[in-house]
Amino acid sequence: MKFTLQAEDIASKARAGVLETAHGNIQTPIFMPVGTAGTVKAVHQHELVEDIQAQIILGNTYHLYLRPGLDVLHKAGGLHKFNHWDGPILTDSGGYQVYSLTEVRKIREEGVTFRSHIDGSKHLFTPENVMDTQRIIGADIIMAFDECTPYPCEYSYARKSLDMTHRWLKRCVDRFDSTESLYGYEQTLFPIVQGSVYKDLREKSAEVIASFNRDGNAIGGLSVGEPAEEMYAMTEVVTNILPQDKPRYLMGVGTPINILENIALGIDMFDCVMPTRNARNGMLFTQNGIINIKNEKWKADFSPIEAESDLLVDQIHTKAYLRHLIRSQEILGAQIASLHNLHFYLWLVKQAREKIIDGTFYDWKEKMVKVLGQRL
Numbered sequence: 021m022k023f024t025l026q027a028e029d030i031a032s033k034a035r036a037g038v039l040e041t042a043h044g045n046i047q048t049p050i051f052m053p054v055g056t057a058g059t060v061k062a063v064h065q066h067e068l069v070e071d072i073q074a075q076i077i078l079g080n081t082y083h084l085y086l087r088p089g090l091d092v093l094h095k096a097g098g099l100h101k102f103n104h105w106d107g108p109i110l111t112d113s114g115g116y117q118v119y120s121l122t123e124v125r126k127i128r129e130e131g132v133t134f135r136s137h138i139d140g141s142k143h144l145f146t147p148e149n150v151m152d153t154q155r156i157i158g159a160d161i162i163m164a165f166d167e168c169t170p171y172p173c174e175y176s177y178a179r180k181s182l183d184m185t186h187r188w189l190k191r192c193v194d195r196f197d198s199t200e201s202l203y204g205y206e207q208t209l210f211p212i213v214q215g216s217v218y219k220d221l222r223e224k225s226a227e228v229i230a231s232f233n234r235d236g237n238a239i240g241g242l243s244v245g246e247p248a249e250e251m252y253a254m255t256e257v258v259t260n261i262l263p264q265d266k267p268r269y270l271m272g273v274g275t276p277i278n279i280l281e282n283i284a285l286g287i288d289m290f291d292c293v294m295p296t297r298n299a300r301n302g303m304l305f306t307q308n309g310i311i312n313i314k315n316e317k318w319k320a321d322f323s324p325i326e327a328e329s330d331l332l333v334d335q336i337h338t339k340a341y342l343r344h345l346i347r348s349q350e351i352l353g354a355q356i357a358s359l360h361n362l363h364f365y366l367w368l369v370k371q372a373r374e375k376i377i378d379g380t381f382y383d384w385k386e387k388m389v390k391v392l393g394q395r396l
């Protein structure tokens with residue numbers, strides 16, 4: 021999978037590039053909407069996701085393995101066919117979801133046993149079988165099976181967990197490199213840097229991950245409750261070591277401000293449930309700051325949701341109407357607010373890419389960071 025760097029900022033480590041996949045090219049920096057169970061929540065028609073120019077969506081091994089299950093996905097010819105999305109797809113390996121969605125789980129050298137959050141049935145994920153699962157799902161980019169260390173955690177726990185994640189990575193690479201894609205197009209495996217918030221562990225993990233020389237590299241174990249400054253410090257340590265010529269994916273990040281600060285630290289790919297999860301609760305991200313649409317002040321505000329936005333729903337619907345829909349818990353409210361926030365996140369990273377290319381990123385980022393945190 022080919023990654024071409026097109027521009028590098030002079031005042032920061034920000035880059036603009038293109039990642040070529042079998043299902044189309046991805047312009048970076050990029051934000052990847054999370055389509056956990058095969059659909060981006062509340063954004064049912066994929067034409068809508070196309071409409072907001074989402075270039076790549078995230079699927080999830082844990083969810084898809086449990087429901088609809090591998091036999092259905094295999095018979096469908098993979099997830100692209102099943103959910104009628106012909107753009108690139110990235111699937112996470114399931115490690116994080118087991119850690120965040122299930123209580124009853126045991127982490128052993130062999131792998132992780134857990135009970136399904138759906139019906140309580142018992143399952144085992146190993147580095148080998150999550151590679152086979154992601155082969156069947158057919159994502160263009162698949163993630164290594166790792167342990168996302170909780171925050172906070174003791175240094176000794178982080179070091180032991182890191183060493184096991186590295187041993188699991190070797191097993192993932194051996195399995196992945198000895199199996200073929202099932203559907204006739206290239207898939208690629210990204211390893212994941214861990215090390216919690218400990219500088220020396222992050223350096224060691226970044227060096228180990230870089231040594232596998234894969235098509236791209238991910239940074240995990242962050243956006244798990246640590247202060248933003250810790251996230252930025254660890255990202256900086258790791259991007260100083262990961263190769264320049266490969267895309268860097270910071271997992272689970274984040275707020276609009278987190279995204280801009282991490283682009284400046286050399287990150288190219290992001291994913292986060294925040295835009296859709298917060299949308300369902302009426303929190304709208306806009307170019308002028310954050311709107312809590314449920315607030316009384318929007319009750320009779322008949323201005324467009326966002327005048328500057330080129331998204332149709334932002335133009336044709338008013339703040340008052342969207343407030344009414346969200347307060348009434350109408351499905352249309354979740355759909356409009358989700359589309360709005362996804363469109364905003366994709367607009368933000370597209371703007372960043374354009375500013376990196378024309379050499380004005382740093383000043384623009386400083387200005388935007390001041391505005392984006394404001395409550396309107």
Ligand SMILES: CNc1nc2cc3c(=O)[nH]c(N)nc3c(CCO)c2[nH]1
Pocket residue numbers: 112113114115116163164166167168169212239240241242243244271272273291292
């Ligand atoms: C919301 N924050 C977050 N931190 C993450 C950290 C990890 C991680 O360390 N490993 C893997 N495999 N996935 C992760 C994910 C899911 C992707 O959004 C994370 N998500």
